[in-house]
Amino acid sequence: MTTTAEFIALDERWSTHNYHPLPVVIAEGEGAWVTDIEGRRYLDFLSAYSALNFGHRHPALVEAAIRQLDRVTLTSRAFHHDQLGLFCAELTRLTGTEMVLPMNSGAEAVESALKVARKWAYEVKGIPDGTAEIIVAGSNFHGRTTTIISFSTDETARTHFGPFTPGFVVVKYGDAVALRDAITDRTAAVLLEPVQGEAGVIVPPDGYLAEARRLCDEHGVLLIADEIQSGLARTGTLLALDHEHVRADLYTLGKALGGGIVPLSAVVGRRDVLGVLKPGEHGSTFGGNPLACAVGRAVIELLATGEFQQRSTRLGAHLHTRLAELIGHGLAEVRGRGLWAGVDITPGGLSGREASEALAGKGVLCKETHGNTLRIAPPLVISEEDLDRGIDAIAEVVKR
Numbered sequence: 001m002t003t004t005a006e007f008i009a010l011d012e013r014w015s016t017h018n019y020h021p022l023p024v025v026i027a028e029g030e031g032a033w034v035t036d037i038e039g040r041r042y043l044d045f046l047s048a049y050s051a052l053n054f055g056h057r058h059p060a061l062v063e064a065a066i067r068q069l070d071r072v073t074l075t076s077r078a079f080h081h082d083q084l085g086l087f088c089a090e091l092t093r094l095t096g097t098e099m100v101l102p103m104n105s106g107a108e109a110v111e112s113a114l115k116v117a118r119k120w121a122y123e124v125k126g127i128p129d130g131t132a133e134i135i136v137a138g139s140n141f142h143g144r145t146t147t148i149i150s151f152s153t154d155e156t157a158r159t160h161f162g163p164f165t166p167g168f169v170v171v172k173y174g175d176a177v178a179l180r181d182a183i184t185d186r187t188a189a190v191l192l193e194p195v196q197g198e199a200g201v202i203v204p205p206d207g208y209l210a211e212a213r214r215l216c217d218e219h220g221v222l223l224i225a226d227e228i229q230s231g232l233a234r235t236g237t238l239l240a241l242d243h244e245h246v247r248a249d250l251y252t253l254g255k256a257l258g259g260g261i262v263p264l265s266a267v268v269g270r271r272d273v274l275g276v277l278k279p280g281e282h283g284s285t286f287g288g289n290p291l292a293c294a295v296g297r298a299v300i301e302l303l304a305t306g307e308f309q310q311r312s313t314r315l316g317a318h319l320h321t322r323l324a325e326l327i328g329h330g331l332a333e334v335r336g337r338g339l340w341a342g343v344d345i346t347p348g349g350l351s352g353r354e355a356s357e358a359l360a361g362k363g364v365l366c367k368e369t370h371g372n373t374l375r376i377a378p379p380l381v382i383s384e385e386d387l388d389r390g391i392d393a394i395a396e397v398v399k400r
């Protein structure tokens with residue numbers, strides 16, 4: 001087995017076809033760069049959907065993982081271990097929250113937040129059992145489980161996966177009046193992405209998130225911020241909500257929390273809300289395992305320095321200045337915050353897929369979100385020189 005074509009054929013023969021990857025077979029990664037099996041190097045402008053905010057194999061994270069591999073990797077939650085409490089304490093300190101529910105994937109964190117919100121609604125708020133509603137936004141992306149796709153507005157994600165979980169109300173993202181009108185006596189929570197990643201890096205109008213907070217306070221409703229993609233320094237602040245000086249009652253974290261090494265997610269937030277869970281009511285065999293907690297602690301240590309938030313702010317300003325210059329020269333629109341952008345290629349130009357393929361040919365790995373929209377999310381460790389190299393390639397590919 002030696003060629004790109006052979007490895008792709010193997011994937012296509014034996015793995016399900018639920019993705020449509022670019023024809024690149026990666027063998028190694030370091031920092032912002034990956035190398036394919038034939039020795040070609042590429043700049044990573046996707047960062048595994050922001051799971052690689054610290055780049056490939058950040059030395060401090062690899063060291064933490066190896067140290068823990070040499071001690072103990074899994075205990076299950078049937079017993080205590082010496083990493084869980086430290087991880088949770090450090091994560092609450094970092095995020096200014098009170099309690100942590102550790103899970104593995106992002107979808108599990110969202111599922112867990114939904115379960116907790118419902119339980120809180122019945123046991124604390126006093127909504128009649130089985131009637132709680134959770135308000136979500138159109139064009140949301142919160143994961144792929146049956147309950148989560150029940151409130152997706154993407155037909156591709158839903159078709160032939162029903163019957164769906166009831167209890168969700170969808171309103172237009174960014175529309176505070178629609179949100180206000182949807183709140184009823186049965187509303188347990190509002191679940192929002194502070195920036196909608198998969199929808200194309202959509203930043204809501206100024207004041208929307210603050211108004212969502214105000215409405216939730218007025219009606220005794222929980223605000224749940226899904227920061228799985230937007231959080232952990234990606235937008236230049238620890239959490240994307242920080243830009244609006246808004247606090248959520250619960251946050252879902254994932255992706256970069258595992259340092260690009262292990263799956264690690266969490267729900268963090270208020271003690272009086274997460275505290276509704278009692279033994280036996282929720283869990284996960286791998287959730288909060290020693291290896292994941294040890295890597296997570298090293299991630300928290302990196303984030304606590306503020307260095308990555310600063311890099312995202314500084315490099316992001318440069319990225320957005322340069323992308324803005326491409327409007328009218330191949331790009332129709334540029335959105336985003338920090339080192340994160342969604343760009344719409346001018347209609348009639350390349351599709352997002354064609355642009356991604358052309359970029360791969362120039363040694364830059366990027367991926368369309370859908371249609372003619374590209375997502376740009378380099379690792380926050382990227383140098384300004386490499387960032388410019390990638391932007392130059394984008395400029396060449398989209399210009400007509």
Ligand SMILES: *Cc1c(COP(=O)(O)O)cnc(C)c1O
Nearest residue numbers: 105106107141142143226228229
């Ligand atoms: C990726 C993502 C998820 C799901 O995370 P998985 O680890 O893929 O299950 C949930 N919410 C948001 C905002 C995401 O970007």
